[in-house]
Amino acid sequence: MGLNRRAAAVGALQARIGYVFKDGALLERALTHASAAAGKRGVQDNERLEFLGDRVLGMVVAEALYGRDAAANEGDLSKRLHALVDKATCAQVGKTIGLADAVRLPSGDQQARGNDTIVADACEALIAALYLELGWEGCRAIVLRLWADALARQFIGFVANAKSELQEWAASLQRPLPRYRVISRDGPDHAPIFRVEVQVDGFEPISAQGRSRQEAEKLAAQALLQRERPND
Amino acid sequence: MGLNRRAAAVGALQARIGYVFKDGALLERALTHASAAAGKRGVQDNERLEFLGDRVLGMVVAEALYGRDAAANEGDLSKRLHALVDKATCAQVGKTIGLADAVRLPSGDQQARGNDTIVADACEALIAALYLELGWEGCRAIVLRLWADALARQFIGFVANAKSELQEWAASLQRPLPRYRVISRDGPDHAPIFRVEVQVDGFEPISAQGRSRQEAEKLAAQALLQRERPND
Numbered sequence: 001m002g003l004n005r006r007a008a009a010v011g012a013l014q015a016r017i018g019y020v021f022k023d024g025a026l027l028e029r030a031l032t033h034a035s036a037a038a039g040k041r042g043v044q045d046n047e048r049l050e051f052l053g054d055r056v057l058g059m060v061v062a063e064a065l066y067g068r069d070a071a072a073n074e075g076d077l078s079k080r081l082h083a084l085v086d087k088a089t090c091a092q093v094g095k096t097i098g099l100a101d102a103v104r105l106p107s108g109d110q111q112a113r114g115n116d117t118i119v120a121d122a123c124e125a126l127i128a129a130l131y132l133e134l135g136w137e138g139c140r141a142i143v144l145r146l147w148a149d150a151l152a153r154q155f156i157g158f159v160a161n162a163k164s165e166l167q168e169w170a171a172s173l174q175r176p177l178p179r180y181r182v183i184s185r186d187g188p189d190h191a192p193i194f195r196v197e198v199q200v201d202g203f204e205p206i207s208a209q210g211r212s213r214q215e216a217e218k219l220a221a222q223a224l225l226q227r228e229r230p231n232d
Numbered sequence: 233m234g235l236n237r238r239a240a241a242v243g244a245l246q247a248r249i250g251y252v253f254k255d256g257a258l259l260e261r262a263l264t265h266a267s268a269a270a271g272k273r274g275v276q277d278n279e280r281l282e283f284l285g286d287r288v289l290g291m292v293v294a295e296a297l298y299g300r301d302a303a304a305n306e307g308d309l310s311k312r313l314h315a316l317v318d319k320a321t322c323a324q325v326g327k328t329i330g331l332a333d334a335v336r337l338p339s340g341d342q343q344a345r346g347n348d349t350i351v352a353d354a355c356e357a358l359i360a361a362l363y364l365e366l367g368w369e370g371c372r373a374i375v376l377r378l379w380a381d382a383l384a385r386q387f388i389g390f391v392a393n394a395k396s397e398l399q400e401w402a403a404s405l406q407r408p409l410p411r412y413r414v415i416s417r418d419g420p421d422h423a424p425i426f427r428v429e430v431q432v433d434g435f436e437p438i439s440a441q442g443r444s445r446q447e448a449e450k451l452a453a454q455a456l457l458q459r460e461r462p463n464d
Contacts, residue, residue: 048304051298051306051309051313052294052295052298054294058287058290062286066284066360073280074283077280078283081283128298136367137368
């Protein structure tokens with residue numbers, strides 16, 4: 001891949017994550033596979049960043065799971081966490097944002113481009129670079145946006161009828177209809193993240209986030225049902 | 233353990249971590265072992281918090297390692313990380329801050345008090361509770377303080393020059409020489425444990441323990457550098 005083509009890919013990557021790095025050298029390091037740095041003086045590869053990024057990602061996803069499903073026990077949460085941070089998911093997210101084209105490889109070894117492990121490692125390194133440049137809150141917001149689909153998929157099986165189920169449950173307790181309200185909307189216009197709170201009279205409200213208001217409402221309804229009827 | 237004695241232990245715990253929780257129920261949840269919550273309506277145990285705290289701790293320690301030793305490769309960093317977040321280290325830190333006495337157990341099962349796994353799990357849950365109440369920066373500062381000894385021990389090989397490094401750093405800030413003082417000496421004569429505090433004008437003192445006064449001084453110097461220059 002020529003230099004110009006790679007530069008374009010790095011630009012496209014930043015557009016897709018919705019953030020342009022101030023420290024271009026840091027981004028470049030996150031994108032540099034070990035094979036491209038080997039034997040080159042002054043060129044650092046992304047392995048140390050990958051080490052840090054793995055833990056940043058783990059914490060972002062752990063917090064998202066912790067906040068989303070109040071009924072899940074530690075074992076359920078761990079199982080979901082592992083599925084959400086494994087190499088396959090990191091590679092999938094990495095390809096969505098164009099990492100396969102942006103990774104820096106030795107010029108003679110372009111056939112490794114698109115290799116899942118290489119893309120997954122670069123994805124973790126990129127997360128570390130975002131953390132180092134933006135701090136925790138800024139990094140978390142971007143990672144949650146990139147992982148929104150994967151997180152939603154973990155919960156898709158549960159939520160189809162959550163809102164009507166919650167309504168029936170409230171009625172069975174002689175309560176008025178559940179009330180939903182949007183408490184925040186983050187992310188860029190093409191990939192918004194909504195946080196919605198649901199309230200049923202007499203119960204503590206609970207909130208959840210989703211890629212649409214509708215999805216966040218379903219997930220909040222599900223979370224409230226799971227908290228109040230854990231054995232259902 | 234009577235209620236009053238446990239309340240005193242919970243107070244002592246907060247004094248040792250240097251933070252008093254605003255949300256007492258959150259702290260209580262972090263301290264509640266599953267056996268004390270089982271079958272009790274409305275009593276939540278600390279397992280979900282432990283899930284989150286494990287990842288918060290992993291990220292705090294990963295960042296500290298990443299910043300500390302620019303020469304270590306990913307494998308070295310991972311090995312150190314695992315040693316620093318394992319149950320033994322969590323139990324050791326937990327005991328230092330008085331968690332063994334503060335944990336909530338069923339009144340009929342007090343012999344489990346001091347059990348390493350129970351203390352380690354409560355330590356991780358406490359870290360999650362700190363994160364939920366203080367956010368990332370505040371939580372990280374406390375965890376780095378609690379883990380200062382353990383982190384310094386991981387770098388025993390690297391601390392050879394910590395005292396001269398600290399001296400140079402203090403000089404670069406136009407401060408007088410760092411001052412060291414032994415604050416305790418425990419253990420039998422053939423295996424003493426020294427705790428030494430180091431102070432640099434304008435910075436909070438920090439202490440560390442070692443098997444000799446010299447070692448404790450190095451570790452304290454290292455700990456202060458690590459706290460004040462975390463990304464070096």
